[in-house]
Amino acid sequence: MKRLLLLRTSYPTSSRLVATVVLAVLGVAITFTLTALDDSKLAGGAAIAIVIVGLSWLIGWSGQVSLGNSGFMAIGAYATAIWANHHTTTPIIFTLLLATACGAVGGLILALPSTRLRGPYLAGMTLAFSFAIAPLALNFPSLTGGSGGLFLNFLSAPTWFVNLFSGSQALIRANAQWTADVAIVVTAVAFFFMANLFHSRTGRAMRLVRDNDVAAELAGVNLQRTRTLAFAISAAYAGLGGSLLTLLTGSVTPQTYSLPLSILLLTLMVLGGIGTLSGAVIGGLIYSYSDNLVSLINKTTGISPTSTFGANLKGIVFGVLLILTMLLAPRGLVGMGSRLTSLVRRPARES
Amino acid sequence: MGSFLTSRFITYLLGGISSGVVIALVALSLVIIWKSTHVLNFAQGAMGMFAAFVGMNLVFKGTNYWLCVLLSLAVGLALGGVTERVLIRPLYGKPEINPIVVMVGFLGVIESAIPSIWHSNLLPVPTPFSQVYYQNNGHTILISPFVIFQVVLALGIMGGVALLFQYTNLGLKMRAAALAPEVSRLLGVRVNRLLTLGWILSSGVGAMAGVIVSSGQSLAATNMDGIFVSAFIAAAVGGLESPIGAITGGLLIGVTESFILGYWSSNMAPLAGVIVLVISLAIRPQGIFTRNITRRV
Amino acid sequence: MIHVEDLSVSYGAVKALRNVTMSAPTGRITAVLGTNGAGKTTLLRAISGLVKPSSGTIHCNTTALVGMATDEIARFGVGHVPEGRGVIAEFTIEENLRLGVLASKIDANEGLERQFELFPVLGERRKQYASTLSGGERQMLAMARALIARPSFLLLDEPSLGLAPQVTAEMMRTISSLCTMEDLTVILVEQNAKSALRIAHEAVVLHLGSVIASGTAETVGDDSDLRRYYLGLVQ
Numbered sequence A: 001m002k003r004l005l006l007l008r009t010s011y012p013t014s015s016r017l018v019a020t021v022v023l024a025v026l027g028v029a030i031t032f033t034l035t036a037l038d039d040s041k042l043a044g045g046a047a048i049a050i051v052i053v054g055l056s057w058l059i060g061w062s063g064q065v066s067l068g069n070s071g072f073m074a075i076g077a078y079a080t081a082i083w084a085n086h087h088t089t090t091p092i093i094f095t096l097l098l099a100t101a102c103g104a105v106g107g108l109i110l111a112l113p114s115t116r117l118r119g120p121y122l123a124g125m126t127l128a129f130s131f132a133i134a135p136l137a138l139n140f141p142s143l144t145g146g147s148g149g150l151f152l153n154f155l156s157a158p159t160w161f162v163n164l165f166s167g168s169q170a171l172i173r174a175n176a177q178w179t180a181d182v183a184i185v186v187t188a189v190a191f192f193f194m195a196n197l198f199h200s201r202t203g204r205a206m207r208l209v210r211d212n213d214v215a216a217e218l219a220g221v222n223l224q225r226t227r228t229l230a231f232a233i234s235a236a237y238a239g240l241g242g243s244l245l246t247l248l249t250g251s252v253t254p255q256t257y258s259l260p261l262s263i264l265l266l267t268l269m270v271l272g273g274i275g276t277l278s279g280a281v282i283g284g285l286i287y288s289y290s291d292n293l294v295s296l297i298n299k300t301t302g303i304s305p306t307s308t309f310g311a312n313l314k315g316i317v318f319g320v321l322l323i324l325t326m327l328l329a330p331r332g333l334v335g336m337g338s339r340l341t342s343l344v345r346r347p348a349r350e351s
Numbered sequence B: 001m002g003s004f005l006t007s008r009f010i011t012y013l014l015g016g017i018s019s020g021v022v023i024a025l026v027a028l029s030l031v032i033i034w035k036s037t038h039v040l041n042f043a044q045g046a047m048g049m050f051a052a053f054v055g056m057n058l059v060f061k062g063t064n065y066w067l068c069v070l071l072s073l074a075v076g077l078a079l080g081g082v083t084e085r086v087l088i089r090p091l092y093g094k095p096e097i098n099p100i101v102v103m104v105g106f107l108g109v110i111e112s113a114i115p116s117i118w119h120s121n122l123l124p125v126p127t128p129f130s131q132v133y134y135q136n137n138g139h140t141i142l143i144s145p146f147v148i149f150q151v152v153l154a155l156g157i158m159g160g161v162a163l164l165f166q167y168t169n170l171g172l173k174m175r176a177a178a179l180a181p182e183v184s185r186l187l188g189v190r191v192n193r194l195l196t197l198g199w200i201l202s203s204g205v206g207a208m209a210g211v212i213v214s215s216g217q218s219l220a221a222t223n224m225d226g227i228f229v230s231a232f233i234a235a236a237v238g239g240l241e242s243p244i245g246a247i248t249g250g251l252l253i254g255v256t257e258s259f260i261l262g263y264w265s266s267n268m269a270p271l272a273g274v275i276v277l278v279i280s281l282a283i284r285p286q287g288i289f290t291r292n293i294t295r296r297v
Numbered sequence C: 001m002i003h004v005e006d007l008s009v010s011y012g013a014v015k016a017l018r019n020v021t022m023s024a025p026t027g028r029i030t031a032v033l034g035t036n037g038a039g040k041t042t043l044l045r046a047i048s049g050l051v052k053p054s055s056g057t058i059h060c061n062t063t064a065l066v067g068m069a070t071d072e073i074a075r076f077g078v079g080h081v082p083e084g085r086g087v088i089a090e091f092t093i094e095e096n097l098r099l100g101v102l103a104s105k106i107d108a109n110e111g112l113e114r115q116f117e118l119f120p121v122l123g124e125r126r127k128q129y130a131s132t133l134s135g136g137e138r139q140m141l142a143m144a145r146a147l148i149a150r151p152s153f154l155l156l157d158e159p160s161l162g163l164a165p166q167v168t169a170e171m172m173r174t175i176s177s178l179c180t181m182e183d184l185t186v187i188l189v190e191q192n193a194k195s196a197l198r199i200a201h202e203a204v205v206l207h208l209g210s211v212i213a214s215g216t217a218e219t220v221g222d223d224s225d226l227r228r229y230y231l232g233l234v235q
Helices: A002-008 A013-031 A036-062 A069-086 A092-114 A119-139 A170-198 A201-211 A213-218 A223-249 A259-272 A277-288 A290-301 A313-328 A332-345 B008-037 B044-060 B065-091 B097-117 B145-167 B169-179 B181-186 B191-214 B225-238 B243-263 B266-283 C040-047 C070-076 C093-102 C108-118 C120-124 C135-147 C165-182 C193-199 C217-222 C224-229
Strands: C002-011 C014-024 C029-033 C055-060 C078-081 C153-157 C185-190 C202-207 C210-216
Touching: A013 A170, A036 A069, A036 A170, A036 A201, A036 A223, A036 A259, A036 A277, A069 A092, A069 A119, A069 A223, A069 A259, A092 A119, A092 A223, A092 B266, A119 A259, A119 B097, A119 B225, A119 B266, A170 A201, A170 A223, A170 A277, A201 A213, A201 A223, A213 A223, A259 A277, A259 A313, A259 A332, A259 B097, A277 A290, A277 A332, A290 A313, A313 B065, A313 B097, B008 B044, B008 B145, B008 B169, B008 B191, B008 B225, B008 B243, B044 B065, B044 B097, B044 B191, B044 B225, B065 B097, B065 B191, B145 B169, B145 B191, B145 B243, B169 B181, B169 B191, B169 C093, B181 B191, B181 C070, B225 B243, B225 B266, B243 B266, C002 C040, C014 C029, C014 C040, C014 C185, C014 C202, C014 C210, C029 C040, C029 C165, C029 C193, C040 C078, C040 C153, C040 C185, C070 C078, C078 C135, C093 C108, C093 C135, C108 C120, C108 C135, C120 C135, C135 C153, C135 C165, C153 C165, C165 C185, C165 C193, C185 C193, C193 C217, C202 C217, C210 C217, C217 C224
Parallel strands: C029 C185, C029 C202, C078 C153, C153 C185
Antiparallel strands: C002 C014, C002 C055, C202 C210
16 A cells, blocks of 8 residues: 555656556465455456546546446446457457447547536536436347346466466366456556556646636646546546456446446545545455445344345445545545544644 | 327327426426535435335325325425535535535435335325326326326426515525525525525425325335436526526426337437437537526636 | 724735724714725625634624624624625616515515615616616615615725716715714725715725724825825825
8 A cells, every 4th residue: 555655656657667566466466365255356346446546537636526437337348248259269458458448439428518517517417327328238138138238258267377276176266366366457557557647747737627727728728628538538447447347247237337336436436535546446445345344334233134224234334434434534545544644743733 | 189189299298298397396406406505416316205205105004195295395394404404514615526425425325225214115105196097089198187186286386486486585585695695694694594495495395206206106215316317407408507497408308208218218218318418518508598607717 | 883903814824904903983984995905805804704803803882793693793783785786686676675674674665665765766776687787876776785774884895996986976975974864883995095085084094904094084184195105195
């Protein structure tokens, strides 16, 4: 985590590259120590972290709110499944890039009219979009598989990787770890690009647009182009995340990519910390272990997970956490962390 | 004449109007909140549905329907006031994304809380009016006494809100507090109270929309999701500031969706709404019913 | 009377008022003069509770105003006609006036008739939108709207701004006669020192947030240095 924070300070690209490689290697090394279950949880969290960092970029850096990123995830997911079912031998990197591009194009189409709008209008428009995506998939069952969705071969480990493992569970463990490692590497690359984007000219222009669009315009920033770009990048990240998630789970269904997922993405991003890379990582980890969190609450409070209340506990807990974070600590866990460290380091300045 | 009334066109038109009045009602409630506090309440539909659940569940237990409607209304009014005081008031003066995020969170809480409070019940809520459609020479006209009741009630509420804003002292103060809060304060108007009142009123309207939607159907926490999205589109097309625009927009969206649903596919209706919004905003971003206003720097 | 004691107001790092002490005696017009950015508007906004002072007190007779909400202060009897007049253009003249009287205990129709007597031009056009009024008429409307609740104190922020000299002179005469008729305590903030001093009894000069002179309108108006450097009046 400390290394990730390092990414945020303005070091040149080369040191960001070094940090990314170190972190990716570290991440992959950790997967060797984990169980198959933890590995697959981590893989899912990594895919979600990619979506979160795209959303974080949009909300935290350009000040636009999107409730439509679950829709862009769906675009990436369907693109992946449809492509993979027709071209089984395509290298996964190509599939991922294709899905990313599809997400970006989707974002561009929606962004062209809506980035002229501000705040609530845009949020509402993207909500309407994410609401329309699942029915749209249902309407073309020959392409999308209708309500049953599509299935594809999920990622499986190459032979040399399986050979690293032994024992009766070798294949299961190898596959789980392979998907986790692929997810970690893809996430590392995505985060590397985002870290550079944060510090690029575009990134700075974006912040100016967020804080004072009139000043930005006077400074020669093209508002519409900047906002459209921010939106398309966010959608591209959602497409990539959706694609990765599809490759991990081996299926895509329209119900997955509906309003609750958009709410969940927003919650995870806010909980981690808006506009930060480490916040997106935290958000991804929370996603990975949210079921553990809920069962922990079940255990400590004695609420049965099969009762009506227990079954809906996750939604309630996340909703309440989102509200409380926004009201009490709008910078999320990352903000709380940095406030804590600055308290420890400089107690005098607080007075 | 008979064949005209039972033609597909008229059938879809009537269906569109009866769903359009509910959309218009929710759109109106969004505009009331937007005008007073500049918050787009993403939980509006869910809040209305919560209020509807409280009242309408008692109908099954034999409680008088009208009493249950009043109970839902009371819950809706109270919920609006509490929400403004607890969730929205701390956020005045903060970035505009903060109340959006908070209300999205509230939406999630309500939609998870409803099924955890009330067991799922697929029975339709009994209504005081017959739901049997009128017939003409063996063909169905898409009107029943209950549909007439729904439309009349919705129009009545809209009329009541319009009268309140246009012709009462309270309405004058509410409009002033929305248009010029500082000047209103200087004239002794209790602006904070009126902002809360705006939420109370809006949430009451939302609760009535929830009641109208739920009557004659089975109750579900997400009943209002689609209506909320359509209502947002209606309000945005009308410009979010204009009650007349929201009501007109609501009816237009209702009819448009009904035609798409009828002539094409129900799955395409939500996308049609998005397309209507995209086109109308591309032509007139500030809304069709709003005068050009230069944004203050 | 209005008494301000040791009042300081900051906007972030900028100090808009520094330890201002001044009094506006009952039934008289006190002019607050000074150039742009002297802190005149901030002083009025602090009295009305629109900005929170960082230190100091404000009293209306014996009532302490600091800490009271703006609408409470208004209902207590402080009328404030803000800079730019604050007329609601989307409302009719009658609606604007009605808004002014709703928070008070005064009967709305009685109040309206009284203001229409004082300002006949408003009565003639009561059903028209305020956006149709000229600058001078808008100022009349803003004053009528503040007066309709029968305040004891009246704060006027740059009433002459944007008005032709003749209209300004008429405006000042109206303010002067209102002060006598209604027994008002008036604080008149003006950049236009010449016309303000013509009707004021007392005068305070602010410069960069501090009081640099105060006294009767004559003494302030006769001080040649003040006239030249702070009031923009060249002999």
